[in-house]
Amino acid sequence: MEFPSKLVEDAVNEVSKLPGIGKKTALRLVLHLLKRDEEQTESLANALVAVRSRTQYCRKCHNLSDNELCGICASNRxxxxxxxxxxxxxxxxxxxxxxxxxxxxxxxxxxxxxxxxxxxxxxxxxxxxxxxxxxxxxxxxxxxxxxxxxxxxxxxxxxxxxxxxxxxxxxxxIARGVPIGGDLEYADEVTLGRSILSRIAYE
Amino acid sequence: MEFPSKLVEDAVNEVSKLPGIGKKTALRLVLHLLKRDEEQTESLANALVAVRSRTQYCRKCHNLSDNELCGICASNRxxxxxxxxxxxxxxxxxxxxxxxxxxxxxxxxxxxxxxxxxxxxxxxxxxxxxxxxxxxxxxxxxxxxxxxxxxxxxxxxxxxxxxxxxxxxxxxxIARGVPIGGDLEYADEVTLGRSILSRIAYE
Missing domain, CATH: 3.40.1360.10 (Dna Topoisomerase Vi A Subunit; Chain: A, domain 2)
Known part of the structure; x- marks a missing residue:
């Protein structure tokens, strides 16, 4: 693809580095941003830089966290x-x-x-x-x-x-077995076999 | 979804404003950026802000352009x-x-x-x-x-x-007709009908 604008080309190249996003989708996203308010692009860019530079990991459970301890580790409930x-x-x-x-x-x-x-x-x-x-x-x-x-x-x-x-x-x-709401005939053999071996007795 | 981090939540909200990107995909993209170098996120953010703020439209054809006249309008070829x-x-x-x-x-x-x-x-x-x-x-x-x-x-x-x-x-x-390389039986009725009406005589 030969782009009409170097800026568009750069943006498409950057966006298409994201997983599952090809050049065509990237161009669609960039053209979308061009049609919207400039503030929308700025708040998107700011949110991405902020999340990358300021997100920490909980020192206890290593989940993403804004603080030294995440909300779950810090909770007394x-x-x-x-x-x-x-x-x-x-x-x-x-x-x-x-x-x-x-x-x-x-x-x-x-x-x-x-x-x-x-x-x-x-x-x-x-x-x-x-x-x-x-x-x-x-x-x-x-x-x-x-x-x-x-x-x-x-x-x-x-x-x-x-x-x-x-x-x-x-x-x-965690238990392996047939998914709830799924039709038994569509369960794969390994899962179905496992669900029979790990059967649960009625009490 | 309740996010472990306000920064992640903000970023997911911003990314999921893009067309065709839901909350789950947005979270996948944000977590991807968190695993990569900080420079990658910065160059993505910079490219988006640059394309939005600095892209112009060709004054003649209104295509995207880095200059007053786009490359196509400016070309003498x-x-x-x-x-x-x-x-x-x-x-x-x-x-x-x-x-x-x-x-x-x-x-x-x-x-x-x-x-x-x-x-x-x-x-x-x-x-x-x-x-x-x-x-x-x-x-x-x-x-x-x-x-x-x-x-x-x-x-x-x-x-x-x-x-x-x-x-x-x-x-x-532009001509409407059956797509080249497509099987005739899969062409929709309207297109096929149109391609018969607009048939082209061999010279």
Whole structure:
């Protein structure tokens, strides 16, 4: 594509560096901004620079936070005896949306993936172990591993189980089974097989 | 969604104002920026502010331009006797990519759409008529209306034809027919019918 304006070309190139956005979509977005008030572009640009330069990570759970301690870790209405280990902030949001969990989190910041060159030392695993030995020692009773049911997720969960064993805590993982509201015939074989093996007895 | 950080929330809100980007995609993009170098976010923000504040429109054809005259209008290798009228810059890029047109353009900046409240006075129609009376008077022989084959496009083309009639120029429109490379059986009825009515004789 040969652009009529160097400024447009630069903007399209920058926008298309974002994941899932190609040159055509980037051009559509840039042309949209050109049609709107200049203030809209400025507040977009300011919000992006602000979030990148000023966002911190909670020193306890490593979730995104505006302060040293995130709102969840700082709250006295959360159950500090359960820690839910997740891959990233989006998982925290997803679990918070269910309103089914009242404990604390620990955000790994990724998942063990040899393909992408991510090893245990790139993740917040040591800080989890330190947390269990340090300020939260004795308080924590259970660790829930809420990682994606993929090969990378299972590898990370396996590694964590090994590291957590010495602490003699209850370690659990989120249930795998048929999704609620889904038709049984459309469930994949592995999930359906797993849901039979992990069947739950009526009480 | 309740965000762990006000800064993240602000950024997600700003990004999700862009067309076709919802809150989930916006969050994915913001988290992507947080994982990258701070310079990447800064150059994205700077490029957006620069394009919005410094982009001009060519005083002749109203295409986006870094200068008073765009590269196409300023070139002496273009045929000034043909003007191709298009809706916006994306159409200019699409036609330039075909390398089949060597004339000049006139960018309307939109299309007549009563539903969206866009009338003839919101578009660069008067400036087209002034262009034909003013500096380009006598030079232009043909106007090609290259508008989308939709109801709005046809309405705009009809309006333009009426306005252009007094100039006694050749007025044409781009051919409608079956797309090249497409299977005939998948062409819609209207297009196929039109392609039969507008059939081209072998010479």
């Amino acid at each position: 959360r159950d500090a005896s359960i820690i839910c280990v997740v891959e990233d902030t989006r998982d925290v949001l997803a679990i918070e949306n269910t309103a089914q969990f009242k404990g604390l989190y620990h955000v790994l910041g990724g998942i063990i993936s040899p393909v992408e060159g991510v090893g245990p030392s790139d993740l917040q695993i040591d800080s989890l172990l330190q947390r269990l030995q340090g300020e939260d020692a004795g308080e924590v009773r259970e660790i829930i591993l809420a990682l994606s049911p993929t090969m990378e997720g299972d590898t990370t969960a396996f590694y964590l189980q090994k590291k957590l064993r010495p602490f003699k805590l209850k370690i659990s993982t | 273009r045929d000034a006797s043909i003007i191709c009228v298009v809706e916006d810059t994306r159409d200019v890029l699409a036609i330039e990519n075909t390398a089949q047109f060597k004339g000049l353009y006139h960018v309307l900046g939109g299309i007549i759409s009563p539903v969206e409240g866009v009338g003839p006075s919101d578009l660069q129609i008067d400036s087209l008529l002034q262009r034909l009376q003013g500096e380009d008077a006598g030079e232009v022989r043909e106007i090609i209306l290259a508008l989308s084959p939709t109801m709005e496009g046809d309405t705009t083309a009809f309006y333009l034809q009426k306005k252009l009639r007094p100039f006694k120029l050749k007025i044409s429109t």
